[in-house]
Each structure stands twice: as structure tokens, then as C-alpha cells.
Amino acid sequence: AVVSTQSTGKCGIRYEPPTLIVEYVVVATGKLHRRCMPLRDFTATSNADAEARKFKSNPKHGKYLEKISHEKLSRILGKCVKYLKGTAAIVSKPVRLNLDLDADDKFADMDLNKLGDSELMFEKSKMNRDFMEKQIKPGDMDYEYDKEVDFGSGKLGAVECEWDESENSDFSF
Secondary structure, three states: OOHHHEEEEEEEEEOOOOEEEEEEEEOOOOEEEEEEEEOOOOOOOOOHHHHHHHHHHOOOOHHHHOOOOHHHHHHHHHHHHHHHHHHHHHHHOOOOOOOOOOHHHOOOOOOHHHOOHHHHHHHHHHHHHHHHHHOOOOOOOOOOOOOOOOOOOOOOOOOOOHHHOOOOOOOOO
């Protein structure tokens, strides 16, 4: 593809593995192409502005990025740095054991809407781990096919409703 015959469409980022993606149209053929440029040695401590300059001056990738502004490219790479900082926080966060809590109440008082992305992913992974530990599969000793459980009134008590009073339908269709 010759530089003067291409029109840049979209520019984006893939987080895993860190990759810069540029979509462009070759004007002569009208075909849409996607160029994936791996962000090698890109870490949570990388400088997005310097990386953007390096990409634009790279002889291999620069021709695909010349119609994309330096500010836009820097902003996109900055998002990748923020993501990597978040995942680094998850990986480096020590595992906390809440041995004093009841198993059913571990997550009851937690407001997940107020957590950041990395904290939310961390808490969701704990919930998923907890679910996998309690999951009963076919072949397990406690497995029962088509198990029916009557939850009764529970802690809140049963709420009466006139819809539940009779099974006869008063509606005529």
C-alpha cells in the first residue's frame, strides 16, 4: 500500500496483548485493511507521548499513522498505560482472607458500583473463585438432578398477594 493512496479509517487499541490497531482503506482498490502493531516492551510505566513519537517515526509503522494526529495516538496509548496500571494493581494486590465473615455474607455489604475497574475485576475474580468452590457438578457426592428447594418465608417473611389466592382464572380469553 502506497502512503498517498490510503485513507485512514479508525485507530484503536487491544489490551491483551497490547496492540495498536489501524484500519485504513486503499483508495485504488476500495478495500478495507487492518494493521496490527504490537506494543513490544510496553508496560504500566511507559510514557504514552514518547511511545507515540516512536511509532510515528518508525519506518515500518509510520506510514500507516501519518494521518492520525500525535495527540490522538498519545491519548490511545495512554489508555493502554492506564489499563496496564490497573492489571498490575490486580496482580500485585495481596490475597485477603476474610475468615471472620460468614460465607453467604462475604459480598453482601459491598457496593460494586463505587469500585474502579481494577478493584471490580479483583472482587469479581474472588466471587467467581467462591462460586467455583461451591459449585456442585454431576458426579459429585451432593449432586441431585432437578433439585427443588422451598425457600419458605426466609428472613423477610412471605408477602401475601391476591394473585396467589386461587388457581382458577377469572379471565376469559
